[in-house]
Structure formats: C-alpha cells, structure tokens
Amino acid sequence: MPTLRQLYHRLLDAYGPQGWWPLLDYAGTNPTKTGSITGYHCGLYDFPRTPAQRFEICIGAILTQNTAWPNVEQALRSLAGLHALSPDGIDGLDDETLRQAIRPSGYFNAKTRKLREFVRNYRHWGERVPTRRELLAVWGVGPETADSIRLYAYGQVEMVIDAYTHRILGHLGLVDAKASYDDLKATCIAGLPGDLVTYQEFHALLVEHAKRHYRRRPWIDGLFG
DNA sequence: AACCAGGACGTGA
DNA sequence: TCACGTCATGGT
Numbered sequence: 001m002p003t004l005r006q007l008y009h010r011l012l013d014a015y016g017p018q019g020w021w022p023l024l025d026y027a028g029t030n031p032t033k034t035g036s037i038t039g040y041h042c043g044l045y046d047f048p049r050t051p052a053q054r055f056e057i058c059i060g061a062i063l064t065q066n067t068a069w070p071n072v073e074q075a076l077r078s079l080a081g082l083h084a085l086s087p088d089g090i091d092g093l094d095d096e097t098l099r100q101a102i103r104p105s106g107y108f109n110a111k112t113r114k115l116r117e118f119v120r121n122y123r124h125w126g127e128r129v130p131t132r133r134e135l136l137a138v139w140g141v142g143p144e145t146a147d148s149i150r151l152y153a154y155g156q157v158e159m160v161i162d163a164y165t166h167r168i169l170g171h172l173g174l175v176d177a178k179a180s181y182d183d184l185k186a187t188c189i190a191g192l193p194g195d196l197v198t199y200q201e202f203h204a205l206l207v208e209h210a211k212r213h214y215r216r217r218p219w220i221d222g223l224f225g
Numbered sequence: 226a227a228c229c230a231g232g233a234c235g236t237g238a
Numbered sequence: 239t240c241a242c243g244t245c246a247t248g249g250t
Contacts (some may be wrong), residue, residue: 139234
C-alpha cells in the first residue's frame with residue numbers, strides 16, 4: 001500500500017504538473033497543456049491573475065457539479081458570448097436567458113438559482129477572501145465546491161476531495177470505503193505537505209488519473225467488460 | 226443505447 | 239447522522 005506522498009509523486013511523474021484551474025482563455029500567457037479549452041497554466045501558480053479569472057473559476061466550480069467538464073466549457077463560452085461571465089453580466093440576464101446559456105452543463109434550473117445566490121454573496125464579500133463557512137452558507141455550495149473555490153479561485157491552502165479521491169484512495173486501501181468527506185480531507189492533509197502547489201496539483205492529478213483509469217467501474221470493465 | 230460525469234439538496238428513517 | 243431520490247445535458 002503506497003503512502004499519500006508516494007501516490008502524489010507517482011502521479012506527478014506520470015502526468016506532470018496539471019496547472020489547474022482550467023480557464024477559457026489565457027491571452028497573453030503561455031499555456032503548456034492543450035485540452036478541449038485553450039490550455040492549462042502548467043507550472044504557473046499565480047492564477048487567477050484578474051478578478052474576471054477569479055469569478056470564472058467560481059462559476060465553473062458550480063457548473064461542474066456532477067457534470068463533465070466539456071459540458072461546463074460550453075456553458076462558460078455561452079456566458080462569455082453574452083458578456084455575462086461577470087457579476088454584473090449575470091445579473092443583467094433574465095432567468096430564461098441564463099437558463100438557456102448554461103443549459104449544456106445540465107441541472108439548469110437548480111444551477112440558475114445557484115448562480116444567482118452565489119453572485120449575491122460574491123458581491124457582499126467584495127475583495128475579502130470568503131471563509132469556508134461563508135461559502136458553505138451559500139445555497140448550492142457544498143464542501144467540494146467551497147474547497148475548490150478557496151483553493152483555485154482564492155489561492156488558499158484548502159484540500160479538495162471529490163468522488164475520484166474517494167474511489168482511488170479507497171481502492172488503494174488508504175481510506176475506508178465509507179469514509180466521509182471530512183475523513184478523507186483529514187487523511188489527505190495529514191499525509192501531504194501543506195503548501196498551495198501540492199494541494200492544487202494533488203487534486204488535479206487525481207482527476208487526470210481517474211479520467212484515464214478510474215471510470216465508475218474500472219475493475220468490472222476490466223474483468224467482465 | 227445504456228451509462229456516466231470534478232455534487233448538493235430535501236426528505237424520511 | 240445517513241441512505242436515498244432528484245435534478246438534466248452531452249459524450250462514449
């Protein structure tokens with residue numbers, strides 16, 4: 001059974017720096033990893049560089065709830081096309097327009113409300129970094145979304161856990177199968193260096209690894225598929 | 226053509 | 239607490 005540190009370095013060796021969070025446009029920068037979007041800022045950890053990028057990460061974190069990223073990207077591009085990838089821009093859209101814009105990302109009724117609720121609070125926070133508690137108090141923001149926003153939009157050292165983390169660490173025997181979100185978070189914090197780069201890369205690397213090898217039934221597919 | 230995706234909320238044990 | 243149903247589109 002590998003340690004978390006070993007797992008992290010194996011993933012880093014295998015896939016290289018991931019440069020999360022993915023943004024629609026890196027105009028003026030040099031993305032080194034190409035994907036369905038412009039690219040990832042691999043090896044650069046001073047993102048977001050603008051308030052617009054910060055807001056885009058927040059919106060992406062909400063839209064990607066239980067949703068494949070290409071779908072989210074379509075919704076983000078749709079919003080950008082309406083000049084609505086900003087608090088004022090979203091407020092300027094009526095519900096029906098907003099709903100249609102984010103339609104490709106699924107759950108569009110719930111997500112329309114989630115975006116409205118988030119924007120209101122985002123305004124209220126102003127320049128201040130929201131606490132985890134403040135984020136969790138927003139309707140539609142749960143543990144993973146709150147931690148993603150803090151880690152990637154605000155550059156806070158906040159461990160992010162997701163379904164892939166559950167699956168991979170559970171499969172490796174590093175956590176119990178019925179471990180809670182907070183259980184996993186505590187385990188990961190205890191087993192890894194507590195710096196921003198490690199936190200940002202660890203989660204991104206797990207997602208990359210899971211996309212390649214940990215679909216929902218990897219061993220079933222492997223044995224019987 | 227089922228099956229799944231970078232969850233969160235509401236409800237009833 | 240906790241297990242379970244619900245929400246919805248697009249890719250494979």
